[in-house]
Amino acid sequence: MSQILRAALVIARRDFSAVIFSKTFILFLLGPLFPVVIGMAFGGLGEKITTESLRPTVGLAMAADDAARMEHAHDMLAARVGAANLPRLHRAPPSDPRSLLTRPDTRFIAIVSGTIDKPVLTGKAGDLAMLEGDINLLASAAVAGEQLPHVRVAKQLVTASAGAEAQSRLLTGRAAQVLIFLLTMLLAGMVLSNLVEEKTNKVIEILAAAVPIDSVFLGKLIAMLGMSFVGIAFWGAGVVFGVRIFAGPDIAPPTPAVGWPIFLLLGGIYFTMAYALLGSLFLGIGAQAATVREVQTLNMPVTMAQMGVFFFATYAVDHMGSAPEIAAILFPFSSPFAMIARAAQDAALWPHIVAIIWQAIWVAAIIRLGVWLFRRHVLKSGQGSSRKLFRRRSAPAS
Structure with missing residues (x-):
């Protein structure tokens, strides 16, 4: 096990350095800023159209x-x-x-x-x-x-309101779900085509001969995850800087049930789990593809399925303790989204420990399945075997 981890870290360091120190990574970091600038530029125009022209x-x-x-x-x-x-x-x-x-x-x-x-x-x-x-x-x-009577309402302030607090925590959970989902879909899609180029250049065969295939898969997943955290740190710093400038330093977001330090920690862990679950699935599927065209063909159904999983998790937010929420927690791909919403509304910590262990088991299982399929349908195909998951049927002889 330690040998697999050491080899995985070597692969991760290789892929991480290749991505981080490339010129295109700067464009990758700046890419999400363009929709933000466009949205801010046209936000006022859209609001005016909504409030004036559509009345x-x-x-x-x-x-x-x-x-x-x-x-x-x-x-x-x-x-x-x-x-x-x-x-x-x-x-x-x-x-x-x-x-x-x-x-x-x-x-x-x-x-x-x-x-x-x-x-x-x-x-x-x-x-x-x-x-x-x-x-x-x-x-x-x-x-x-x-x-026409005009009755003035007397104001009476209170320091706390259970209903308002519950509503604000619900909105916090929904916002965290949306953020983790968007980051996962934005960043995990790159894993799908990660192995295609190396398979084409026969680099994967050299890696497979040098280290276990488990280490190759795990290392690539760790590298892409590390690259994702670099992007999140860059974007997060930009968001904090923008909020400080436009909203002022006195902005006070609603406090989640577990408190902000633990909530942010759980947010990072659940993003890691959501990325690892989807990334390991993408890595296993992409490893079977022989061309970029096959990767593009596979990307759409996987993305649509993940959107369905996300909508299911958002439905479960309003039904804590119900059968839909329990099902969303147990289903591995919706579990991170359901649990981050629960962290915003429930202060109990032990369910998160159980859920993280459960999600980690599924990450390991999906990686093992991807490795098995890669060995069975890709590596053996280079040794004369005709078994391949995405094989093209040959035309019948005339």
């Missing part, structure tokens, strides 16, 4: 006095609940609402006609269901006019 516009085909009272009621309510929560009102010619809605140049999705005492809302069924409550509220405020 429904309702036409007021009413008498001038009634239309004025509806507009005044809209202004009063917008000052209290925000204009973004109300439809936009524009006056329309007092004619048949049906003809107004069928005009090619109309911008209204519904028309309010009649009087403020008996308003009539005309439009499609879905639009009526969406706007009925808002128009009822506006008409009621128009009838009340300046007599």
Whole structure:
């Protein structure tokens, strides 16, 4: 066992140095910054489109006095609940609402006609269901006019709220799940094509002759994991620096149930386990591929399956102690995501020890399975065996 670990560390140091000291690694580190910059640049524009352009516009085909009272009621309510929560009102010619809605140049999705005492809302069924409550509220405020009561709410501060704390911990768990999933999918995909080039150049046969295949697989996984932590440290420092600048030093995120030091430690461990589980699977599958095209073909179904596993784990967050959460914890590929969410909501530590041991057993089992398949279908194929997992069928002789 010690010989396998020593050989794995040699392979890991070789692959780690080859990746870290390459010129493309700088581009790899800077790559995720471009979506962030683009998102910040277009974030304000998208918010403006959402709050302004996508707000429904309702036409007021009413008498001038009634239309004025509806507009005044809209202004009063917008000052209290925000204009973004109300439809936009524009006056329309007092004619048949049906003809107004069928005009090619109309911008209204519904028309309010009649009087403020008996308003009539005309439009499609879905639009009526969406706007009925808002128009009822506006008409009621128009009838009340300046007599619309304005009750001021007295404020009473408390130092703690169990409901708010539970909600904040749930959001913390969800955020940790999303972060670990995105990092895993971003970084583990490179493992899938890790062996293709070395198989093509016959380097893998030299490595297999020098060290055990177990060491080759384990070493490559350790190297890619180490490279991932270098990237995470770089991106994490950038995020902390950005938060300090834009949000200020006094920002106080909600505290998870196990506390921030243990939560961050568990986050690193569960990312390692999620990466090792998916990376060992990718390494085993990629070892069977002979070309980059096969790797690209395999990448899509594996990624889709992992997304399904992630969605299953996010569903289990809201059902702690239920059968779905237990199933998500027991299933190895969803276990890291389910357990990091539990760490945010439950202070017990012993389930994490059991879960980490369980996940480590599965990592070892998947690596052993990948090694067995590699020996059976790849190494033996070079010795004249025709057994290959992804073999191309030859055309029948004519």
